Amino acid sequence: xxxxxxxxxxxxxxxxxxxxxxxxxxxxxxxxxxxxxxxxxxxxxxxxxxxxxxxxxxxxxxxxxxxxxxxxxxxxxxxxxxxxxxxxxxxxxxxxxxxxxxxxxxxxxxxxxxxxxxxxxxxxxxxxxxxxxxxxxxxxxxxxx
Ligand code: CA2
Numbered sequence: 001x002x003x004x005x006x007x008x009x010x011x012x013x014x015x016x017x018x019x020x021x022x023x024x025x026x027x028x029x030x031x032x033x034x035x036x037x038x039x040x041x042x043x044x045x046x047x048x049x050x051x052x053x054x055x056x057x058x059x060x061x062x063x064x065x066x067x068x069x070x071x072x073x074x075x076x077x078x079x080x081x082x083x084x085x086x087x088x089x090x091x092x093x094x095x096x097x098x099x100x101x102x103x104x105x106x107x108x109x110x111x112x113x114x115x116x117x118x119x120x121x122x123x124x125x126x127x128x129x130x131x132x133x134x135x136x137x138x139x140x141x142x143x144x145x
Contacts, residue, residue, distance in 0.1 A: 002046040003070035005140055009051040010077030024102050027130045039134050043141040062089040070144055071096045073136045080115045087116040096143040098136040101126035
C-alpha cells in the first residue's frame with residue numbers, strides 16, 4: 001500500500017483562487033489537491049488534502065497522522081507565526097515534515113518572517129506559488145525512499 005502524505009492547510013486557505021490572486025494565484029485548493037494526487041501516484045505515494053480554519057482541528061489531524069501518515073506537508077497559514085500548539089503537535093510526529101508557503105513570506109511584513117513550525121520542519125519552501133506543494137511532495141518522496 002502507498003504511503004500516505006497528509007497535506008495540511010491552515011486558516012483562510014479555503015479561499016485560495018477565489019480572493020487575492022495577485023498574492024496567492026488563481027488555483028484553488030481543489031486544483032492543488034488534484035495535481036498533488038496525480039503526482040503522488042507517479043511517485044508511489046498517496047495524498048490526503050486537509051484544510052481547517054480551526055487550530056484544534058489541525059492539531060487533531062496531526063495527532064491522527066502519527067498512526068496513518070508517513071509524512072506531513074503543512075502550510076499552517078497565519079498559524080505559522082503564532083502557534084506553539086501546532087509546533088508541539090508536529091514535534092510528536094516522527095516522520096518528515098515539510099513547510100510550504102505559497103507567497104514569499106520574507107518579502108512581506110516582518111511578522112511573517114518568523115515561523116514556529118520551522119523549528120520542526122525538515123525543509124521549507126516559500127514563494128514558489130502553489131507549485132511549492134508539488135516540490136515538497138517530490139522532496140518527501142526522496143526523504144521516504
Ligand atoms: O504564503 C502562504 O502560503 C501563507 O502561509 C499564507 C497565509 C499567510 O498568513 C502566511 O503569512 C503565508 C494566509 C493564507 C490566506 O489565504 C488566502 C488565500 C486566498 C485569499 C485570501 C486568503
